[in-house]
Amino acid sequence: MNTDQLYIGGRWVPSTGDTTIDVVNPYTEEVFATVPAGTAADADAAVAAARAAFDGWAATPLADRIAVCTEVSLRLQERAEEIAVLIATEMGSPLPFAAGVQAALPAATFASMQHLAEDLPWEQRIGNSMVVREPAGVVAAITPWNYPLHQVAAKVAPALVAGCTIVVKPSEVAPLSAFVLAGILHDVGLPPGVFNLVTGYGDVVGEALAGHPDVDMVSFTGSTRAGRRVSEVAAATVKRVAVELGGKSANIILDDADLKQAVADGIAKCYLNSGQTCSALTRMLVPRAALPVVEEIAAAVAEQITVGDPFDAGTALGPLVSAAQRDRVRDYIARGEAEGARLVCGGASPPNTKGYFVRPTVFSDVTPEMTIAREEIFGPVLAILPYDDEDDAVRIANASDYGLAGGVWSGDRDRAVRVARRLRTGQVEINGAVFNPLAPFGGYKQSGHGRELGPYGILEFTQVKSIQL
Numbered sequence: 001m002n003t004d005q006l007y008i009g010g011r012w013v014p015s016t017g018d019t020t021i022d023v024v025n026p027y028t029e030e031v032f033a034t035v036p037a038g039t040a041a042d043a044d045a046a047v048a049a050a051r052a053a054f055d056g057w058a059a060t061p062l063a064d065r066i067a068v069c070t071e072v073s074l075r076l077q078e079r080a081e082e083i084a085v086l087i088a089t090e091m092g093s094p095l096p097f098a099a100g101v102q103a104a105l106p107a108a109t110f111a112s113m114q115h116l117a118e119d120l121p122w123e124q125r126i127g128n129s130m131v132v133r134e135p136a137g138v139v140a141a142i143t144p145w146n147y148p149l150h151q152v153a154a155k156v157a158p159a160l161v162a163g164c165t166i167v168v169k170p171s172e173v174a175p176l177s178a179f180v181l182a183g184i185l186h187d188v189g190l191p192p193g194v195f196n197l198v199t200g201y202g203d204v205v206g207e208a209l210a211g212h213p214d215v216d217m218v219s220f221t222g223s224t225r226a227g228r229r230v231s232e233v234a235a236a237t238v239k240r241v242a243v244e245l246g247g248k249s250a251n252i253i254l255d256d257a258d259l260k261q262a263v264a265d266g267i268a269k270c271y272l273n274s275g276q277t278c279s280a281l282t283r284m285l286v287p288r289a290a291l292p293v294v295e296e297i298a299a300a301v302a303e304q305i306t307v308g309d310p311f312d313a314g315t316a317l318g319p320l321v322s323a324a325q326r327d328r329v330r331d332y333i334a335r336g337e338a339e340g341a342r343l344v345c346g347g348a349s350p351p352n353t354k355g356y357f358v359r360p361t362v363f364s365d366v367t368p369e370m371t372i373a374r375e376e377i378f379g380p381v382l383a384i385l386p387y388d389d390e391d392d393a394v395r396i397a398n399a400s401d402y403g404l405a406g407g408v409w410s411g412d413r414d415r416a417v418r419v420a421r422r423l424r425t426g427q428v429e430i431n432g433a434v435f436n437p438l439a440p441f442g443g444y445k446q447s448g449h450g451r452e453l454g455p456y457g458i459l460e461f462t463q464v465k466s467i468q469l
Contacts, residue, residue, distance in 0.1 A: 003035050003175075006042055006199065007182040009049035010192025016041040021172045021199065026092040026319040027309055027355040033090075035175050038200030043167070043208035046196035050138045050165035051214045053193030058135045058163040060191075062122070065161050066114050068188055072157075073110035075184045080107065083177055087148060088310045090174040092318035092356070093273060095311055101273075106153035106181070108437055109453070113161045116438070116455050128469050133462040135163030136240060137216025140209035142202070142230065143178075144222045145171035145321055146276040146378075152178050154441075154452045155219045156195065162461035167196045167215075169205045171222075173321055202226060210234045217242070217461070221278075224376075224402075224446050242450025242460055244278070244442055246376040247404030250397035251281035252419060254390065257409035257431075259290060263297040265432040267382060269407065271305065271360060274318055275380040276325070278447075279405035279427070283366075283373060285393050288386040295364050298384065299345045302360040307351050319355035320379060326356040329379030336363050336372040341383070368396050376402070394422045403444030407432070426451075 004020075005012040015036035023033040036042075057065075076083070083106075084099035093102055124131045141155040152168055159166045170178040182197045198205050206226075210218050210233040217240040220230045227243040234241045251269065253262045269281040286294045310318040320326045333348040346361025358379050366373050366383040373383050387393040397406060403425040410416035413430060420428040426443040429435075440456035442448055450460050 001176070001179050001183065003033055003179050006036055006038060006046070007186070007195070007197040008042070008046045009196065010186070015039060021201075023090055023174070023176060024322065025089055026321050029323070029355060033176060035172070035199040038169075038198040038205045040204060040208040042198050042200070043205050043212065046167040046198050047138060047140075047209070047212050047214050049193035049196055050167050053191055054138055054165045057165055057191060057194045060163070062117060062161070065163065066117050068190060069110045069113040069157050069161060071188045072181075072184055073107045075188065076103075076107035076110060076181075079180065079184075080104065083149060083180055086176055086180070087174070088318075090176050091145065091148060091321055092310050094315045094318050097273065098310070102147060102150060105147075105150040105437060109150070109153045110157045112438060112454070113157050113458070116458060117161045120455055120458060130467045130469055132465050132467065133459070134465055136461050136463050137164060138214060139164045139166045139461060140212070140215045140218045141166055141168045142206050142209065142218065142220045142222065143168065143170050145174035146273060146278070148174040149177035149181065151221050152181060154457065156181070158458040159219075159461045160194070162458055164217075164461050165194045167198060167209060169198055169200065169209060172199060172201055175199050206230065207233050211236055213237050215239060219450070219460070220244070227448060243448040244450070244452060245404075245446060245448040246402055247278045247280070247443065247447050248283060248374065248376055248400050248402040249279060249281050249405040249407070249425065250283040250285055250400070250423070251407035252285045252393045252397055252409065253287070253294070254393070254408065254410040254415065254419070255287045255290070256411040256415075258411070259293055260297055261432070262409040263294055264301050266407065267298060267301050267362075270382045271317060271380045274320055274358075275329070276321060276378050278376075281405065281407050282377065282381070282383060283397070284382055284384045285387050285396055286384060288388055291364065291384070291386050294384060295344050295362075298362045298382065302345050302362050302382075305360045307357055307360065308353060317360060317380060319357045321356070323356055325378065326358055329358045329377055329381065332372055332375070332377045332379070333358075333361055333381060336366070336370065336381075336383075339370045339372070341366045341370055341372060344384075346381075368399055374400070390419065394419060398424045401446045404442075404447035405429075
């Protein structure tokens, strides 16, 4: 795999800059790869290549664009083991999770394009108008490190099917799996310039792409702070922006729920990917009278979680992605204690192992005003908040700047659905229902706008034109 060059205009080319970025294994804390620190000039070259390729790709028959995605899916499946090992190494995801989620979801996303694209309303008649959907244009995709290939695939596959050309800037923290995808797209014969890959830092490459006058749309996934900056820069050229940002999702356990099942599942959903998941259920809302029982269950579950080497068969929780992320999460834990939250288990002290680890942590007696109840921590830290009645639970859940995900547990499914409808959030799971990669994914409020995945993910990369007849 070539990681010392950029992929621009159908070729692997050196960066115009002369510096590189270290990629660190978060378990060994050692550098194991480097990638180019791309420049604004590299971003310009990639956008120029995408612009030159746009008209031809947009005119390519839909069936041919779908065929590319189908072939990419097959090749991702063929290299699934390699990809899982790579992401386990660059991200610290335990190998089974890296295989079953980090490597499997991208292949599924590309495979899904066929039946999704064929069923979309590319043309509609409304009165005397023919309403057509056309590609948005040149897309800049700026992606995060927590699901490094999945987040790239969730933008690239629908953009390609929609007829867009694309420049991807992966996170500099975990960029390697994006090189695998670039190689596959090259090998399947994608026309030069349709897909381009530029690695680098957000304040250099990301800003150059977001503000570029020849970029028609920016699709960004990352922190709310960075999303604000991308939106500000993009606004200068009034381009379209889709942003999927942070979350502080509430998991409401109602008074008729099975507490053991609900709490155990809630901890798993909070600690998913070592807590480095934007839709993680990080606030557990429980009836005040049930608080002692919930604490007992939560402590028992959390203390049984095995922390360690991502390649060990028994590991359930790997390291955080970087030293900076580890320190940030530990600071939040210390702040939780300082503000009066009660530590049930875990804490800021490191486990007795190398790597960027944080102990699985549970706080109780958390109030909505506390920092750990308001801000996204992005680590294995659960905040348990008591509530007085159903209305109080909904009020607490909605009293957040974020609105990305949520959960409701109840012995009465209809009741759970009624509560779910009251939550101001982009998706809600009932009684631990599994994630659906074909359902629209995105948020309310400061969790962003726009949707990814499934048919809505394709439509996001289209423009609507009315032709009056």
